[in-house]
Amino acid sequence: MELQQYLSRRVLEELDSFPQLNLDKLQYIVGVDAAYHKDLMCGVAVLLDYRTGFVLKEAVVYRKPAIPYVPGLLAFREAPAYIAAIKKLGAKPDVVFVDGHGLSHPRAFGIATHVGLVLNTPSVGIAKKKLYGEEKIEDGERVVWAHGRVVAKVIEHRGKKLYVSIGYKIRLEDAVKLTKKLTVDKYKLPLPIALADQLSKKFVRRLK
Template sequence: MQPWPRTEEEALAVQDALRSRVILTHGPASPATVAGLDVAYDGDRLAAAVVVLDLADLSVRDTAVIRSRPAFPYVPGLFAFREVPALLEALEKLTVRPDVLICDGHGLAHPRRFGLASHLGVLTGLPAFGVGKTRLVGEHEPVGEARGDRSALIDAGETVGAVLRTRDGVKPVFVSPGHRIDLDTACDLTLRLTPRFRLPETTRAADHACRLAVETFRG
């Protein structure tokens, strides 16, 4: 990797360069392992966690946590630059290499079509997509109330993701491909990872791991 950007102008240039390397393919429909990635903050400190699950039974295969500090100031549209270095370091600590990365965030559903899932996917070469709790960009038609119902998320005339209902009558999530995966495959995997709750088990496991790590900051 090149030296990490220090200014907004440098980050925008890196983002533009990496965005051209995004590949949208069908991706693995039945990967053996999937990884959830999440970051929790405590003031100017953060904990980044990656948890690898076996897709067959959703059991934990591996976990890695890094305690660090944000690598970049908060700038809308450049949020990934704060977290990517710590997440990459956590990925390097894994003993089980995941087949797919699932980020608590977005991929194409980003103002410049290069959210966290795209960023990590391009840098690692792994298929990656995002499952966001809230919408970042785009508009959509109403989503049906049944699990599996979805509506296209459209921004500037382009389909950048899907609004997917993972539980009957429960608020939907926002799925967007990041790299080396298509939207249908990302939605199918999201449903396989949400047998009981709104959010994927990958996200829930990573969230739990990084929150536990944040508690160590506080003694």
């Protein structure tokens, strides 16, 4: 926890200097997710062509998590496998989508922030439930305040809430725009995460 607090101070200090993302120049998007079989975790990274939505490459890593599931400490359980899977892809992503929170976290260092910082890559956290912060309506939009600033926005998809949070090196408005562009009616979650989720479950079924 002390490590998270130390690193989060660095990220919060850099927030206002994050450059605006040029969506027209994006090429590679990665989504990560995990599934479990007994005490084995299957972490998956899926590389997408941003312009076409086509899957270019997939990578899987099997790990025994170092710690049990503890709310707020998901990064220490799943991030190492995600980072290893992303590196196996052999391509530098422009943005990583992570199933979990970023700055909307008790110590402003959720799994999306952890992954982005380690890889030095812009990252976005996507979650179906709020972990931390105060929801407010501002200018007609539902936002989440934490650590003295807006760290996430709530969008609706298929009648359900999605919490879009700053992970690392990305402005919230860009994270929301990109999420909306990558969200399709077929899936509950944005396409990169939805495909990683499908693939992780497929690999886990093979273990049974």
